[in-house]
Amino acid sequence: MNPCIENEQDELARIVREGLLQPVFQPIVDFRARALLGYEALIRGPLHSPLQRPDVLFSAARAAGLGLDLEHACREASLRAFARLQLPGRLFLNISPGALLDERLMNGTTRTLLGELGIAANRLVIELTENEQITDLPGIHEALLHYRGRGFQIAIDDLGEGFANLRMWSEIRPEFVKIDKHFVHGIADDRIKYHFVRAMQDLGEICNAALIAEGIERVEDFECIRDMGIACGQGYFIARPDKAPARQLPAEIAGVLERHRVTLSPTALHAGRTRTARLLLRAIEPVASGASNECVFARFEADASLEVLPVVDGARPIGLINRHSMVDRFARPFQKELFGRKSCHQFMDPSPLVVDQNATIPELAMMLSVAPRHYLFDGFIITGDGGRYLGIGSSHDLMAMITEMQISAARYANPLTQLPGNVPINEHIDRMLATGNGFVVAYLDIDNFKPYNDTFGYRRGDDVIQLLGQLICEAVDGRQDFVGHIGGDDFFVVFQSADWEARSWAIVERFAEAMATMADDELHALGGYMAENRRGELVFQALPTLSIGVVRVAPGEYESHREVAAAAATAKKQAKKLAKQAAADQGAVRGSAHGAVFVERRRAGGDTAAPRLN
Template identity: 25%
Template sequence: MDDKQQLLNRILEGQHLTPVFQPIVSLIDGKTYGYEALSRISQKELEMNIEEMFRTASKHNKSWELETLCRVKALEHSIHMERGKKLFLNVNCNIIYDNAFREGFTKAYLQKYGLNSNDIIFEITERVSILDTHAFTSAVDHYQKQNYGIAIDDVGAGYSGLNIIANARPDLIKLDMNMIRDVHKDETKQLLIKALSEFGKNAGILVIAEGIETEAELETLVSLGVGYGQGFFLGCPDPEFKDISKDKADLIRSCQAKSYIRKNKTSLYPMAGYLSRSGNTFSPYEKALKIYETLQNDPSITEFTVTESGAAIGFMTRTSLFEKFGGRYGFSLNSKKSIQQLTTKNFLSVNYDMPVNQVSKLAMQRHYDQLYNPIVVEREGNYWGIVTIKDLLEACTKVEVDTAMHSNPLTGLPGNLIIDQEILFRVLNDAPYCIIYFDIDNFKSYNDAYSFQSGDMMLMLLADILRRAAVKSEFIGHIGGDDFIVICDYHEAETYCEKVIEYFSHRVSSLYHKDDMDRGYIISKNRRGITEEFPIASLSVAGISNRIKAYKDIEAFSVEIAELKKKCKRQTGSYYEIK
């Protein structure tokens, strides 16, 4: 008997295992969906690698005994788990249909631990081949009918492929951690994960990403639409059933909000980097002939960028390279040259965060022979990818169509959907901003006394003033009724507010009868039907900036701006305040 087998026997005989629980969380709101039960050896003198322990058990026909001990320990501790959460128990694919296993999960057995079948997810690992496919699928069907959940583990590794998903029709699939590692750097992984996420949504299967270890991986998975996540970055295995930290939950919600904005923003054009793809790159010292032969064998390469030390230093289209090798002397003249000797240095490159409408303008200003070439995208001075003219035009068209659909019909200004996206974008980013709400005081009484048509003229007047006062491409929106919003991408908005109030005070008199203006008020009925004197319309203006205080979520911002608006409305005449 070897040393490893002896250690395993001592672990099993003394039941020297303790369970730990790693949270599985929603990548939408950061709430805990359930916990995966893992095992740790409880005696230091029996220290053994966990993976090695399971391999040793398999080698010496002890898998059943070891897995049973792990499950029993997990179930014993489950009395401390909050009801409504799921307990994920790892199960070998060739054990689930064993009668002894089935007997271990009877209703009476679970009641002993205060559980029912709805609380249990069997996490089936398929790193070994299924020995009896029919028995396996029958067992899965049996447990699902008993309201147990079935998860397929390690999808994308080992034997866990599409066949088992199609046959078992699981409730959840867990993406293998090797698919998740550095996913933000790998376009192929992103495409695959996005496809699996879409498949899960269409098939009613929850998708869980395992092994999340960095913020960049988390943000990418959120943007790809993955619903659930697990990994050391979110929460480590722990003897207690712990939720992830508030900071990590806030980060998930922030990533989700940013992803929503990138996918749905309308008035604010998406960034060039969001539309870009990785593209093909070559070293400047690569022989032109070798690249020419590569392109001959791969028709999908329509252009490429030459990079050195991470930076883009040249660009060339497939057509240009083929022209260099064409003609009577082209091949002999260029076949021995390096590619940097043939590529153009005069190519359009833009920063990752440049809005696509600006990129489009630059692209259309190029010489006609470069007009439809892709644009190189750089981030912090390094090559990031390319964006095509087709993608630019589609993005700009979508913005224009969406803006028209969601604009206020009276003033033509963006409406609530676009306003909400604009506010969210500012609040969740670090760039300077000041968000200002404009409210017309005594508007209802004017509307009642002078007619709805006159009220509409006052709304159009304020909309015109807000536009005329703008000097730095401020975003202007019409919330509805007499409520407007202006978003400045700078802190010092006092001058803008003062200018709007001044213009409004001068021009609003044109909408009143001379007698009312001379008197300084109008006579109208209030909401209770009682005749009352109402002052001439004025403006209440409340602004919130991140000059002093940053807001981590939209709720905190909304509470503060609501309080400030109430304060401004209590003042007499036109009044503004910016915090």
């Protein structure tokens, strides 16, 4: 026997014999109750032992045929520590499918231990792990019926990591399902992960299972998961595994839950913003320019998913090697012997398609449409500042994104600005009302827009509308403020930012400045231009300005988006009256105010509306 393996087995036997296993517990937050649901029990080997890491510990146990013995020891150590620490809530115990049929779990030993420790069976959740193939599903079913009959609950781990646990979900019908951390990390910024988890949530509702999102490491992901309606969360942001974990919700987490601002979905975050090649980026380790063909071939053999390998000289990309082309050439007689040790330059395309990360999706599609056909199969290299290699993109992903953009635009987005249209605006307002929290809505409308559009043409008018959409997106907090485009020159913002009034005035002022720069010097000096009015009379028309009607929505004050929209429309009319009054007060046809913000305060508890002019 290998001496290293023999030493590991001796160490393992000593750890189990002397009771040296170290249980640690990671809290699980219940978003609905704003409290701790319970803890997952994890295990560590003794400090400074070669088997301290759990993966090494369990690998050594499986190699020695002691996997079930180790699981039994871990289970007992975790239960005793849980009872000693008097931790509240449920205890999630990781158990492999094979261990479910172990007689030490089936013959009442665990039930006796629970009685000795004073732990009720309904506080235990058997968390099935997918670290081994299930060969006896009927036996597993029978075992789970046995445990459920005694009060235990069931959870399955790492949903999304493999297909086996999807089948387990449909067959076993667990009370809890844990979402794999891959789909949770970065979900606040990734629309694909967001929709995957949304689909899992739909399945959970159908199957009456509570979802637990694992691997939450950022506050943005924590808030996104909470606002999606996922039941529970777990991860380093909440708390790390500890031998003596907190018995109450950490103060920082309680603060985030109390704040309860509604985060925007990744779909809303991307709306109205230019999508670039960076969204298609796949970070693939490149091949150094001095690498041999053998090294490249070995990379392809080791990873069947690799279709291409970029070649770099330092940080600069210089070529691309296609998997099928290389394999085809090496399959010919004596090619591997002749060229295996030679430079990979021999089989690489020295002129790949290289695009900057900031290239827009339409620009990228145009590049591919006029490029040689093989680029459609090879994809493209994506670079950052100074031409530095970042990764690669595929034509397949590009087509998927273009299709998704077209479908999204057709369903919900305004075609001119790509901002969310009426349907998502209404949905978001209803979502905000459902939270029971206060928020602010702003209805934005351009004054004097029609004569400007009629005089200078629809193209100039479209430029003004797109400019306003861009200014609004820049002025709001994109993590919590929702921007929508109702149509024409009308926009809508749902504010959660505390400084919403300052942001509204910033939009008014920046729009006035932008219109001044867009106008000719003569028009700028005059403050407007001569054009026909609706009666065909030649009159002076002021340059477009902006009016904003604002309504503060208190909890319980409105029942639907229709009521909120009606109140905002009324406030907008008042803002436009203020703008007209400002122009009249200046007493000349040669001038007007920069804009107006009207804040409706009467329904929010005040007695009067509070207008303000700029």
